[in-house]
Amino acid sequence: MAEIRSPIPGTFYRRPSPDEAPYKEVGDTVAVGEVVGLVEVMKSFIEVKADTAGTITAFKVENEEPVTAGAVLAELDG
Amino acid sequence: MALSRVFVANRGEIAVRVVHAAHALGMEAVQAYSEADADMLAVRLADASVCVGPPQAAKSYLNGEALIAAAKEAGCDAIHPGYGFLSENAAFADAVEAAGLVFVGPSGKTISRMGDKAAAREAAKEAGVPVVPGSEGLVADxxxxxxxxxxxxxxxxxxxxxxxxxxxxxxxxxxxxxxxxxxxxxxxxxxxxxxxxxxxxxVITAPRHIEVQVLADGTNAIHCFERECSLQRRRQKVWEEAPAACLDQATRERICTAAADLARSVGYRGAGTVEFLYDEAAGEFYFIEMNTRIQVEHPVTEMVTGIDLVAWMLRIAGGESLSLSQDDVTLDGHAIEVRINAEDPAMQFMPSPGVVETVSVPPSDAVRFDTMLYDGYAIPPFYDSLLGKLIVHAATRDAAIDAMAEALEGLTIVGPKTTIPLHKALARDASVRSGKVHTQFLEPWLEASPLTAD
Structure with a gap:
């Protein structure tokens, strides 16, 4: 099992904007470098990318919740 | 009736500034804070503090109902909104007044009028203030x-x-x-x-950004001269000066008078800023917008005029009339402010929150550092990256740039990456020194000479 961690502290978003669909849902596959969410830090938005390929088994942080640097955002199978 | 207890509905360095101003006037200050800001400097300095919600600004500093309820509960008679957040929200200003509290700023009506681009343009034209020439309305064919x-x-x-x-x-x-x-x-x-x-x-080619500080009490309005803020990155001001060295005395008189006329004609109350584009080649200026609040860069005006703008906001909000006349406001020397942000200028200005191990500023009468930092402070990631503003005051612009270079050498912030290296490079730059800058100067300059780690 692999994990996707937040590179920076801030607020986690699963969607590119409030009116759009989430980048990824549980059960979706991700490729290396694919964006799975955003972390807003000091009014800047940093993309969170997968560094291994796999299938998302769970999101560990809800949309719009605060995160710390290194916090696990999602878990991958694969 | 003078205010006695003001609620500070903001955070960071401006909250510190408002608490100090309130104390200088013998008022008490009650500080609002989010769950992420319990340790901030303004909380430590204020007479009392109230948690108004979770870290996300939408649930705390932008939660008007929670702020007003907290202010009333804390026995305050006024709310100072600072800048950003709800400072230019007409509905919030109205709600504060409806709750029986004083909003430190203009009326909701003035905020909405000057906040609407078309209405503000009309107000400027009515006051005889030049606007960017344009077709009046749509062109049919x-x-x-x-x-x-x-x-x-x-x-x-x-x-x-x-x-x-x-x-x-x-x-x-x-x-x-x-x-x-x-x-x-x-x-x-x-x-x-x-x-x-x-x-x-x-099209105004390579315009300079000139803005005029005004103070008004609803009837009388004066200007406190102008600032130049042409060094901008992504429309964010980076380096600000007062006065604007590019203006001759006659143009200064015209632009400052225009701003005071506009404030007077809309019945403005409090501190405000009238922003202009200045076409240096043509010697013409054009109104772009009015900010109906205190601005980040207000200290440069305070340094060259000796006027405490935030104290005047509180005095006017308490019902005092503006006892300053235009002739009382005089210019003394030159001031420069730079914004110290928690960003890494060598890495595309990537935000850099974290713990400030130590912060120290060279002690000098000519140097002012408006900041919320203290040794051991953990900068939260949820808000903007402004850590403080380094301000210098000297007899001439040249001397002020020298003083800024020296102050930047003496300013130490250990922990986060900051924009100090950017300002050091600007203070050394020949175009900045000669004042040959405009609003489209900084971004190409950064492209051409990327900053390396300091």
Missing amino acids: EEAALAAAETVGYPVMVKAAAGGGGRGIRIAADADELKRIAPQARAEAKAAFGDGSLYLER
């Missing part, structure tokens, strides 16, 4: 566009009425080019926005 452009003056910007954020804009240098691009612009606007309506506006 190419012939109307050409006729309007004759009055507006080339180069003209052709804008899609339904556009925004820079989309749907084309520039024509002369009538031939306008004939060619107007039909294309119309077709593009129709395709992109479903509406082919266009209007024209004069």
Whole structure:
């Protein structure tokens, strides 16, 4: 099992904007470098990318919740 | 009736500034804070503090109901909104007054009037203040566009009425080019926005950003001279000065008088800033907008005029009339402010929150550091990156740049990456020294000479 961690502290978003669909849902596959969410830090938005390929088994942080640097955002199978 | 207990509905360095101003006037200050800001400096300095919600600004510093309830609960008689957050929210200003508290700023009516681009432009025209020349309303067809452009003056910007954020804009240098691009612009606007309506506006090439500080009590209005904030990155001001060295005395008099006239004609109350684009080659200035609040860069004005703007906001909000006359406001020397942000200028200005191990500023009467930092402070990631403002005051602009270079050498912030290296490079730059800058100067300058790690 692999994990996707937040590179920076801030607020986690699963969607590119409030009116759009989430980048990824549980059960979706991700490729290396694919964006799975955003972390807003000091009014800047940093993309969170997968560094291994796999299938998302769970999101560990809800949309719009605060995160710390290194916090696990999602878990991958694969 | 003078205020006795003010609620500070903001955070960071401006909250510290407001708490100090309240104390200087013998008032008490109650500080609002979010769950992420319990350790902030303003909380430590204030007489009392109230948690108003979770870290996300939408749930705390933008939660008007929670702020007003907290202010009432804490026995305050006024709310100072600072800048950003709810400071230019007319509905919040109205709600504060409806709750029986004083909003430290203009009325909700003035905020909404000056916050609406078209209404503010009309107010400026009514007050005889020049606005960027443009077609009055939409241009119906190419012939109307050409006729309007004759009055507006080339180069003209052709804008899609339904556009925004820079989309749907084309520039024509002369009538031939306008004939060619107007039909294309119309077709593009129709395709992109479903509406082919266009209007024209004069292009001001490489303008300088000049803004005038005003103080008013609802009846009387004065100006406290101007600031120049032409060094900007992504529309964020980076380095600010007072006065604007590019203005001659006659132009200074005209632009400052225009701003005070506008404030007077809209019955303005409190501190405000009237922003202009200045076309240096033509010696012409044009109103762009009014900010109905205290601004980040207000200290440079305080340094050269000796006027405490935040104290005046509180005094006027308490019902005091403006006892300063225009003749009381005089310019003394030159001041520069730089914004110290938690960003890494060597890494595309990537935000850099974290713990500040130590912070120290060289002690000097000519140096002021408005900040919320202290040794051991953990900068939260949820808000903007401004850590503080380093301000210097000297007899001349040259001496002020020297003083800034020296102050930057002496300023130490251990922990986060900051914009100090950017300001050191600007203080050394020949164009900055000679004042040959404009609002489109800094971004190409950063492209051409990227900063390396300090």
